Amino acid sequence: MFHAPAVFPRGFRCASRNVGLKPSARDLTLFVSEVEANAAAVFTRNHFPGAPIILGRETIRAGRLRAVVANSKCSNVATGAQGVENARRMGAAAAAEIGTTADRVLVSSTGVIGVQLQIEKVEAGIVGITADLQDDPMVGAEGIMTTDTHPKALSATVGNATITWVAKGSGMIEPNMATMLAYIFTDAAIEAAVLDAMLRRAVDASFNMLSVDTDTSTSDTCAILANGLAGAVDLAEFERVLTAGCVRMTEILARDGEGAQHLLRVTVRQASTQAEAKRIAKAIVNSPLIKTMVHGADPNVGRILMAVGKCTDCTIHPTSTDAWINGFAVVKGGARMVFDEATVRSALAAEVVDLEVALGVGTGYAQAWGCDLTKGYIEENASYYSS
Amino acid sequence: MFHAPAVFPRGFRCASRNVGLKPSARDLTLFVSEVEANAAAVFTRNHFPGAPIILGRETIRAGRLRAVVANSKCSNVATGAQGVENARRMGAAAAAEIGTTADRVLVSSTGVIGVQLQIEKVEAGIVGITADLQDDPMVGAEGIMTTDTHPKALSATVGNATITWVAKGSGMIEPNMATMLAYIFTDAAIEAAVLDAMLRRAVDASFNMLSVDTDTSTSDTCAILANGLAGAVDLAEFERVLTAGCVRMTEILARDGEGAQHLLRVTVRQASTQAEAKRIAKAIVNSPLIKTMVHGADPNVGRILMAVGKCTDCTIHPTSTDAWINGFAVVKGGARMVFDEATVRSALAAEVVDLEVALGVGTGYAQAWGCDLTKGYIEENASYYSS
Numbered sequence: 001m002f003h004a005p006a007v008f009p010r011g012f013r014c015a016s017r018n019v020g021l022k023p024s025a026r027d028l029t030l031f032v033s034e035v036e037a038n039a040a041a042v043f044t045r046n047h048f049p050g051a052p053i054i055l056g057r058e059t060i061r062a063g064r065l066r067a068v069v070a071n072s073k074c075s076n077v078a079t080g081a082q083g084v085e086n087a088r089r090m091g092a093a094a095a096a097e098i099g100t101t102a103d104r105v106l107v108s109s110t111g112v113i114g115v116q117l118q119i120e121k122v123e124a125g126i127v128g129i130t131a132d133l134q135d136d137p138m139v140g141a142e143g144i145m146t147t148d149t150h151p152k153a154l155s156a157t158v159g160n161a162t163i164t165w166v167a168k169g170s171g172m173i174e175p176n177m178a179t180m181l182a183y184i185f186t187d188a189a190i191e192a193a194v195l196d197a198m199l200r201r202a203v204d205a206s207f208n209m210l211s212v213d214t215d216t217s218t219s220d221t222c223a224i225l226a227n228g229l230a231g232a233v234d235l236a237e238f239e240r241v242l243t244a245g246c247v248r249m250t251e252i253l254a255r256d257g258e259g260a261q262h263l264l265r266v267t268v269r270q271a272s273t274q275a276e277a278k279r280i281a282k283a284i285v286n287s288p289l290i291k292t293m294v295h296g297a298d299p300n301v302g303r304i305l306m307a308v309g310k311c312t313d314c315t316i317h318p319t320s321t322d323a324w325i326n327g328f329a330v331v332k333g334g335a336r337m338v339f340d341e342a343t344v345r346s347a348l349a350a351e352v353v354d355l356e357v358a359l360g361v362g363t364g365y366a367q368a369w370g371c372d373l374t375k376g377y378i379e380e381n382a383s384y385y386s387s
Numbered sequence: 388m389f390h391a392p393a394v395f396p397r398g399f400r401c402a403s404r405n406v407g408l409k410p411s412a413r414d415l416t417l418f419v420s421e422v423e424a425n426a427a428a429v430f431t432r433n434h435f436p437g438a439p440i441i442l443g444r445e446t447i448r449a450g451r452l453r454a455v456v457a458n459s460k461c462s463n464v465a466t467g468a469q470g471v472e473n474a475r476r477m478g479a480a481a482a483a484e485i486g487t488t489a490d491r492v493l494v495s496s497t498g499v500i501g502v503q504l505q506i507e508k509v510e511a512g513i514v515g516i517t518a519d520l521q522d523d524p525m526v527g528a529e530g531i532m533t534t535d536t537h538p539k540a541l542s543a544t545v546g547n548a549t550i551t552w553v554a555k556g557s558g559m560i561e562p563n564m565a566t567m568l569a570y571i572f573t574d575a576a577i578e579a580a581v582l583d584a585m586l587r588r589a590v591d592a593s594f595n596m597l598s599v600d601t602d603t604s605t606s607d608t609c610a611i612l613a614n615g616l617a618g619a620v621d622l623a624e625f626e627r628v629l630t631a632g633c634v635r636m637t638e639i640l641a642r643d644g645e646g647a648q649h650l651l652r653v654t655v656r657q658a659s660t661q662a663e664a665k666r667i668a669k670a671i672v673n674s675p676l677i678k679t680m681v682h683g684a685d686p687n688v689g690r691i692l693m694a695v696g697k698c699t700d701c702t703i704h705p706t707s708t709d710a711w712i713n714g715f716a717v718v719k720g721g722a723r724m725v726f727d728e729a730t731v732r733s734a735l736a737a738e739v740v741d742l743e744v745a746l747g748v749g750t751g752y753a754q755a756w757g758c759d760l761t762k763g764y765i766e767e768n769a770s771y772y773s774s
Binding site for chain 2: 045046047048075077079080112114115171172174214215216286287288289292295296300301302303305306309310312314316318331333334335336374375378379381382384385386
């Protein structure tokens with residue numbers, strides 16, 4: 001379904017640069033549509049949203065965007081009125097550079113919380129960046145990386161149109177009603193209100209079911225820009241591809257979780273309701289004991305029951321609970337099965353570990369995505385501020 | 388307030404042995420009162436309770452106990468009808484050994500989930516154990532250890548009576564309405580119903596606010612036995628000491644969390660309600676990014692706001708939120724303060740890290756206890772089943 005390498009839809013280009021926030025890596029990215037695009041966005045629900053989120057909620061009301069400007073290294077969060085002023089200056093600088101007004105530019109920042117953005121470096125660095133605009137989405141993806149180990153972009157076709165996803169995110173990830181930084185570009189012609197509804201549904205089944213570490217970022221932003229240059233598309237087909245791309249990007253983000261060596265994909269079936277299926281899937285994907293079991297390929301499968309069972313306010317019948325690891329049955333009727341340990345060890349050692357639970361109490365279904373917990377996560381996060 | 392070393396109240400003794408469940412360490416413990424005691428207990432709310440929990444709920448209904456028998460290494464969880472039968476046999480063996488009926492013996496098991504208990508070893512090993520009964524609570528504490536690095540017992544005086552706490556627990560700890568294995572012995576004369584109410588209040592403010600890793604064990608048990616040999620006590624004073632001992636034992640358990648190098652104590656003040664204060668305190672104490680910040684003594688204090696703010700359904704006014712680390716102000720009015728980084732690094736490097744948040748929206752108050760997240764946690768849990 002996805003193009004390799006990723007390409008942009010008609011009319012979209014990007015550039016990224018080092019403007020001095022990081023020692024030498026790219027730290028400023030600009031995504032531009034040559035014409036105004038219909039747009040929608042969802043943001044973090046954290047009570048301490050970053051200054052760019054406060055500004056972005058205002059900007060997105062019009063449902064129209066020409067560009068996205070994003071910096072890495074500093075998230076401009078917990079920076080008070082000066083932070084919001086700096087976010088405005090960043091949007092204005094990008095607007096001046098591309099020849100539009102600041103209310104058509106979505107601003108994002110990602111990185112350390114609680115440090116003022118060096119706005120002069122951003123303003124100076126953005127001048128002339130339009131000369132660098134080109135067609136490779138990976139260039140933009142590179143400029144928004146923090147602890148990501150690689151830039152992340154995807155694209156797919158719907159009829160005559162293209163959809164392109166660009167995202168970053170590796171830690172402080174349990175979006176819950178929003179997401180990390182993810183931008184979706186398309187040349188399909190779709191109204192802003194329709195885009196908004198589709199985006200919320202797609203995010204709900206993908207990014208919102210991702211958790212690297214249960215910690216909800218203060219900078220989460222997911223925006224979609226539809227510039228219409230490819231004309232109308234079949235909306236049902238568009239939404240199907242939009243959702244599939246969000247799910248695939250969710251898997252890419254999970255696999256690149258801080259320190260991760262495995263993608264952990266949890267499926268919960270036969271729950272009482274979809275809400276309970278989601279809750280239980282999140283409990284499993286977030287359990288440090290499940291994550292370390294996967295990390296060590298240790299067939300300690302009783303932990304699956306522990307994680308399901310700790311959802312004390314969900315309907316669970318112990319004797320109807322079954323579980324599988326990469327297709328191998330390990331729990332039947334709430335009791336651990338006798339199984340070949342070497343086989344289950346091999347299943348757990350795979351790069352992608354599918355953990356499936358059937359509860360036998362209803363038809364609720366959900367999937368969640370995460371990763372194993374490793375010493376690498378601890379190394380990165382014990383000195384993130386200082387390094 | 389506490390005796391060093393811990394001592395038993397009148398009439399209580401204990402013994403522990405290796406009966407072959409572990410290679411050589413003590414794996415079976417018996418606590419006995421020379422007369423029947425009034426008793427109360429709370430158990431895990433996990434939907435997959437161990438066989439001893441299923442049995443224990445039945446046993447505690449009478450409010451009378453002579454003894455507690457507990458084994459380590461195997462938790463007898465997810466073991467079906469055979470597991471419950473084995474738990475009954477374990478209680479009956481202990482009852483025969485001390486000369487009482489099985490319905491006066493509380494049974495506990497702790498260790499790996501999903502493995503049948505080797506009941507013949509327990510039955511053979513328990514014979515003659517009363518000859519080993521003696522006065523040091525630490526001997527009993529040693530027999531119930533799993534990944535604990537040291538045995539845990541405390542005692543304190545209330546009037547003429549003594550209260551003694553014996554506990555274990557290091558991982559799979561976020562009790563939530565119950566606790567890990569903790570036994571409380573007293574010679575005070577208190578009715579079972581009064582004991583039960585006091586125990587629930589004390590556990591609620593102590594063990595239930597402890598989290599090592601957000602994972603709720605399937606074996607959690609906290610029981611109190613009051614044999615009355617010291618006669619009546621002032622009940623208000625008794626409850627005050629009971630609660631203080633539960634809090635102190637909570638701190639001891641948190642400090643000995645798997646891989647832990649720091650005790651993390653979180654205080655939330657001025658929340659909208661006590662329930663919200665508890666929720667936010669738990670969010671902070673459970674945040675992997677807070678835990679790794681403490682581990683690395685990295686003054687990345689914006690993470691405190693992130694963790695408070697991710698409680699999306701709590702009342703939080705960003706501009707009235709303040710925070711302190713070991714007394715040093717680091718956040719004021721929702722923004723990171725300018726502070727001396729070396730001082731805050733030193734505060735974070737202390738063995739006990741006090742993290743205090745004032746929300747400025749009400750009078751809700753709560754404390755929670757946890758520990759830092761280290762490579763040691765990952766090492767222990769990536770191979771717990773296999774090792």
